[in-house]
Amino acid sequence: MTGAAGQDGMGGHEEGNNVKVLVTGAAGFLGGYVVEELLARGYTVVGLDNHSKYGQPARTLPAHERWTSVVGDAADKDLLYELAADCDHFIANAALIGGVRYMKDLAYDILATNNRLVSAAAEVGMRRHGEKLRKVTYVSSSMVYEGHPGTGFREGNELEVAPPSTAYGFQKLAVEYYAKAAWSQYGLRYTIVRPFNCVGAGERHAPHVSTSSDEQQRMVRGHVIPDFVERALRRENPFRVLGDGQQYRTFTYARDMARGIVLAMESEAAFNEDFNLSGRHGCTIAELARFVWDRVNPGEPISIQYEQAFPNDVRIRKPDTRKASEVLGFVADTPLDVMVDEVVAWVRETEFAAADQ
Template sequence: MSRVLVTGSAGFIGGYLVQELLGRGHEVVGVDNYSKYGPVAHSYDDDPRYRFVEGDARDTGLLAGLLADCDHFVAGAAMIGGISYFHSYAYDLLATNERIMAASCDAALRAFRGGRLRKVTYLSSSMVFESTDRWPSREGDERRVPPPLSSYGFQKLAVEYYARAAWDQYRLPYTIVRPFNCVGVGEGRALGEAEVLSGNVKLAMSHVVPDLVQKILKGQDPLHILGDGQQVRHYTYGGDLARGIATAMEHEAARNEDFNISTDRSTTVRELAELIWQKIKGPELPLRLISDKPFEYDVRCRIPDVRKARDVLGFQASTSLDEMLDEVIPWVGRAVEEGRL
């Protein structure tokens, strides 16, 4: 099988992806500087087909050296967080991620000219559709609708321009994947995260699923949510996202194409809160909600068209939100008990 370099391998999606690639028989080289969570351990750390390198994805020389004997490159490293990150680190997100992407492409071009690297798979984001007024968002809409307003969304759109520009000028093949609203276990509170209170509880990782779970477990009642709760999201299991990304990396028909990787199920924040509440508190205790002022870039609707991934790659997300919560709630519960959240 192939040897794959994955940058951001210690991140939330990166951890799922490395596990998926190893499960498919690939050799994997992971790179991460532990800047978000600090050192983390994974079940596959001792796998003989996995090599981890602690390093910075802005180091072109490091990446080029590692890519010299790799067939694939999954460019996943980025400074990324939940909605509070977009406001607390607006400049740092833009500047850091631009440097990562420039270094990644420079290294990939060097390796591609050397003859072994076959393709770069770029992790973009559903936030490229941030300013859309049409749903579902189809591949190609990112170039037809107004550009994102947040620096994070704008930079993720730039990732896609890097991919296409490297092909246009140097014929470096690419695939672009856009994960939607990852849900899973293994994510910790980010180092240096700005403190954001929701009622009397500090947000955990600024992502809605673990935040709602920890607030309910800590006894918050009424439960605080951002906005009116009618925001629409497509909550997608991390394992499904990893399967979609790996399939897009491998598939010949994915060459120079872009894909939305997501469940096809829409859920409002209010519906999500109700489901989590019932799983933790039971149906007897009614849910009461308080709407806090939403963040500026809290997009009302994020709804993907997933037909291209289904028709071209044969990929469909299969894990239900109910199944995700049955895994995430106990994990967050242990984190709360141990004082990690």
């Protein structure tokens, strides 16, 4: 695994089983990678998830003596308080999220549900912080920079531009205000991490069906790489791309992202700080479509059909990551082909195994 125990960061492997971490959203796509990273570094982990998105964990974690999985609602403050007992760290990762389609269809649910989740995390953290709990690490989002017009946006710029226009982006900015308010009033220390375009195995078809028949046809999955992979495996040609294809994204391997989150959790220099966590490799969406097609269907020509973009589609998402590098020692260099190949293998296994037999 990337970021083996004790390789970089502070305290995980050396402290071993004496350090206990509570992770909410532990059965989700990113949460599963975070749990694996924590276990590899020697932590004892308690994971909470209500399985609301997929019905079952996105990726099944093997049995482990330092791993406890609990099925329940991360907005349940009494349950959360009980699970946080004797915890040194709390990674508040639970959120209602599902890509750009969810942002449009479930705007109110995203706002209301995620506010309940973050308020529960902050309140339980405040009640437990006089005990062993050192801080809460909050998982925010790159969408806090939704209103930024250019590239290279860095920590602090989210306060200098217009607030996000989407309910999801606005709520993720609210997560950061919750963190700062809990520190200001109650002294609960925090770290904020902002993932950028995380890529890996684990995203399945969520049970949500778009309320618009037109929208149902636009994306088969919530995020662009697994969506492109599934449609490439189905040999969709012409290959549909939303917008003009010139939107730019950087992509981050999920194992790298999990390593960055754990580094941020561990570091004493990260107290009351925020970090952009992003890979170094990026491309336009049109380039991505061709790249994915070539990985799945090498040598076959592709014709791209450009369609109307989703509302509020961010044109350029290319952050400045120097702070994470300088403070945490975090650099994400996994190339795009490794990320895409892992998603291809995952989609083949979960969606195409029966058809291939």
